[in-house]
Amino acid sequence: MKKILVVDDDPQIVDLITIRLKANNYEVITSPDGNDAILMAQKEHPDLVIMDIMMPNMPGGDAVRLLMADNKTKDIPIIFLTALTANLPHEADHNGIINVDGRFFPAIPKPFKPEKLLSEIKKIVEDH
Amino acid sequence: MNDKFKIIIVEDSPTDTKLLVDILNSIGHEFNVRIAGSYRQAKEYFQDYVPDLILLDVYLPDHDGFYFLEEIHKQGYEEIPVILISAFSNTNEKLKSLELGAIDFINKPVVTEELKARIKFQIKLKKIMDDHIWASEKTNEGIKLLYKDLENKNIQLKQLDLLKDEFINNVSHELRTPLTIIQESVSIMADGLLGELNEKQIKHLKITLENIVRLDNIINDLLDISTIENRKLKLNQENVDIVDLVKKVVSNFVVLVVKKGLQIKCVVPEGKVNVFVDKERIYQVLVNLINNAYKFTEKGLIEVSVVENDNTVECSVKDTGVGISASDLPRLFSKFDQIARQAGAGAKGTGLGLSITKGIIELHDGQIKVESTVAQGTLFRIILPRPSVSKQYKNLTECLGEVKLKHNNYSVLVFNIKNPGAGNDRFLDELKELIDKQIHRKSDQTIRDNGSVFVILPDTKKDDALVVLNRIRQTINDMNWDKSYNDFKGFIDKIVSFPEDVHTEAELTNLLKIYKEAI
Numbered sequence: 003m004k005k006i007l008v009v010d011d012d013p014q015i016v017d018l019i020t021i022r023l024k025a026n027n028y029e030v031i032t033s034p035d036g037n038d039a040i041l042m043a044q045k046e047h048p049d050l051v052i053m054d055i056m057m058p059n060m061p062g063g064d065a066v067r068l069l070m071a072d073n074k075t076k077d078i079p080i081i082f083l084t085a086l087t088a089n090l091p092h093e094a095d096h097n098g099i100i101n102v103d104g105r106f107f108p109a110i111p112k113p114f115k116p117e118k119l120l121s122e123i124k125k126i127v128e129d130h
Numbered sequence: 131m132n133d134k135f136k137i138i139i140v141e142d143s144p145t146d147t148k149l150l151v152d153i154l155n156s157i158g159h160e161f162n163v164r165i166a167g168s169y170r171q172a173k174e175y176f177q178d179y180v181p182d183l184i185l186l187d188v189y190l191p192d193h194d195g196f197y198f199l200e201e202i203h204k205q206g207y208e209e210i211p212v213i214l215i216s217a218f219s220n221t222n223e224k225l226k227s228l229e230l231g232a233i234d235f236i237n238k239p240v241v242t243e244e245l246k247a248r249i250k251f252q253i254k255l256k257k258i259m260d261d262h263i264w265a266s267e268k269t270n271e272g273i274k275l276l277y278k279d280l281e282n283k284n285i286q287l288k289q290l291d292l293l294k295d296e297f298i299n300n301v302s303h304e305l306r307t308p309l310t311i312i313q314e315s316v317s318i319m320a321d322g323l324l325g326e327l328n329e330k331q332i333k334h335l336k337i338t339l340e341n342i343v344r345l346d347n348i349i350n351d352l353l354d355i356s357t358i359e360n361r362k363l364k365l366n367q368e369n370v371d372i373v374d375l376v377k378k379v380v381s382n383f384v385v386l387v388v389k390k391g392l393q394i395k396c397v398v399p400e401g402k403v404n405v406f407v408d409k410e411r412i413y414q415v416l417v418n419l420i421n422n423a424y425k426f427t428e429k430g431l432i433e434v435s436v437v438e439n440d441n442t443v444e445c446s447v448k449d450t451g452v453g454i455s456a457s458d459l460p461r462l463f464s465k466f467d468q469i470a471r472q473a474g475a476g477a478k479g480t481g482l483g484l485s486i487t488k489g490i491i492e493l494h495d496g497q498i499k500v501e502s503t504v505a506q507g508t509l510f511r512i513i514l515p516r517p518s519v520s521k522q523y524k525n526l527t528e529c530l531g532e533v534k535l536k537h538n539n540y541s542v543l544v545f546n547i548k549n550p551g552a553g554n555d556r557f558l559d560e561l562k563e564l565i566d567k568q569i570h571r572k573s574d575q576t577i578r579d580n581g582s583v584f585v586i587l588p589d590t591k592k593d594d595a596l597v598v599l600n601r602i603r604q605t606i607n608d609m610n611w612d613k614s615y616n617d618f619k620g621f622i623d624k625i626v627s628f629p630e631d632v633h634t635e636a637e638l639t640n641l642l643k644i645y646k647e648a649i
Contacts, residue, residue: 025323056303072192085306088272095620113310113346116317 004127005029007048009039009065010083011057015034019052019083022116028123036060040068049127052119055084056115066102079126083119135253136181140172140198141165141215142190146240150185150215153245159253165320169198176202183252184587188216188227199230209219210413211252215240231552273525291360296357302349309349313342351482355465365408365493369517369578372405372443373398373413373436380434383424392427394420397435402556405443406517411490418483419447425569426508427451441516442496448509454502462500463488526577526584527639533575541595541627543602544642547617550581557611557618558583564605569598584642592627599625 006028010016013034013066020030031046033039035057043051055062062082069075082100098109108122137154138157141147147165154161164179166172169192172184184202184534188195195214214227214235224235236245242603318324320335327335357363380396387394405412416434423432428448454462465485491498495515502508533540547558562578569576577584585602587595603623611618634639 005505012311014311015307015314018311018318021318021323022314025321085303085310112306113313113342116321 003025003029004049005031005046006123007031007033007039007042007046007051009033009036009051009057009062010054011035012054016053019031019119022120022122026120036062036065036068039065040072040075043069043078044072047074049076050123051078051080052083052123053080055082055086063100063102066107070102070105080107081119081122081126083112083114084109085112095117134160135183135256136162136179137164137183137185138175138179138181139163139185140169140190141185141187142167143187143460146187146215146238149240150245153240153242154249156242157246157249157253168192169201172198173201173205176205176207182256183249184210184212186212186214188214188223193636196226196230199227199232203231210596213248213252222460291394295356295360295362298352302353305349306346309342310346313339316342349418351486354486355482355489357463358486358493363411363489363493365411367406367494369404370407370409370412371402372407372445372514373401373403375409375413375443376416376434376436379413379420382417383420383432387424387432390424391429392424393431395431395433399431399436399438403436403438403443404517405514407494407514408490412494415487415490415512416445416447418487419512422483422510423447423449423451423508430507441559442509442513443516444513446509446511448507450507451507453504453508454500455504459500459502463498470616520576526579526642529575529577529586530638533573533586533588537573539591539628539630540586541590541592541625542586542638542642543585543587543595544624544626545583545585545601545602545621546581546623547621549617554619556622557615560609560611561606561621564609565602568602568605591628592625595625595627599623 006023008016008019008023009032010019011034016032016034020032023030031042031048033042037060039051039053040060041090046120053062053066062084066080068077069080098111099106100109101107108126110119110122138146139150141150151163151165154163164175164181166175168190175181186195195216197213200214202208208231211233212231214232215238216223216235217238227235234248236248297570306561316335316338319327320332320339354363376398377396380394385396418433420432427449428451431448432450433446433448435446435448437446463484465482488498491512491514497513499511499513500508501511530540530542545558545561549552558578558581562583563574565576565583569585569587571587573588575586577586585598587598606621612620626632626638626641628638632641
């Protein structure tokens, strides 16, 4: 079973994504902020991280930088899930992309369509 | 305002002087009178006493009156009225005095009533002038106050506007979080993840979900219009095949349109039609227009077409719907103004769609036009400029500008296609793709122009750039395009390095232009 780390400061969003992912046969672990997410990723080696951006303690972008800098975690795929969507396509049928220091990660705007999130997850974890 | 009328009498004869003073006293106005026996003395008075009128005897011991007139003009006192008093013997003398700036003359011996009338006239004139000056000074003061007031109000408005933007941004973000929770909660229920539901329950959850999407669209519209209005919307312009984009959008609408019993058709030229646009934003525009056509058409056809003109590319959306009345047309693109078109239940939007569309098109230096007949249908035409070399050079210049800020030296590789033309430009796309795969540094940039591909290599000396160029040449060779395609004639390549070859950005742009025109 593939293991997914869900990082979001809103516990209700974490709960809902957890229900959705478990129903689709994924194992789910969660973190309320970037700091905790890094520790969790180092310890649990998830197959994928779903990362919010606006979070207290450490925003998602910084957390991703730290994950990229650590050999143990640098290859873990990441999907951004964020309400900060000024530059993300809302109309287009494809997902957005966020560039963190030259590496590109898929980004899904909130509110998200569950099928969009699930297909993106499927695409990534099946590749790995 | 000083009511006393200031006079200088320039007269050497005490008798004549007394006569003049007596006449002044008989006028019944308050005067401030100084008497000068010579021109020199009169000129000295000017230092602290500028009169409202000069009564001037033409013949005095030191000079004649004409000399005095010339002098006071030279010193900038030409505004002071001068009445000459003389036993004028001939008309020439009179004309000369007028020419030199005297306003009037009185013959000697002086006729009391005549002089009184002339002086009274001067007093009246001065009063009119003073009133006028006073009034215009007051008006100026008023204008200055109003101006200052407007300036302050403008600053306040700008601050309010900033607050409004910030507010809209924050609120949009804050609205999305609860909306996400509502949407996902309802989705989870509707998908049966929390237990099985009956059909009616599912139907209502689906309605809820549809309206969550509507709410999200409204938030996006508000954000869009706010960024467009503040000219903060940044376009991500690139060469985009508009035919491909139109086909993609239309295919997304097919199911919806057919379900409503309508037809949708694409009329496009064969092959690619490139425009230099922000793909996401033009996608959004097409969705807006087709969605409008869909909403306001009950039967018939929606036709989306692309037409190439000499300097523009026109993309239009035509429907056979309810149409827009002539009186509503002018308000069509204005913000929040929803015209009274009949739409189906749930079809009402924010009224921002067309303002956003217009804003996006205008940011692309394009135009949007509409023609409509009630009960017959509507035609929206988007006219976009064709990709122009100069514009893309600007893009190149912008990229170089950024590079220059951060790096002391850089090289640019230029690949021009030997036989440019609509069909052959596809090789440039393929070349760009090849190069993108070959360059690994994130600071390297590839720019696709309508006859060339540029590769900007920061921190790269000419020798190193040559290594990169040779590698790319080899890759092109390996592709064997010349064997696969009849119309492939190859590329002409160049290296321009800074600071080895050029010293300024302008020099570089010029050089690149010359390379381009050389083919």
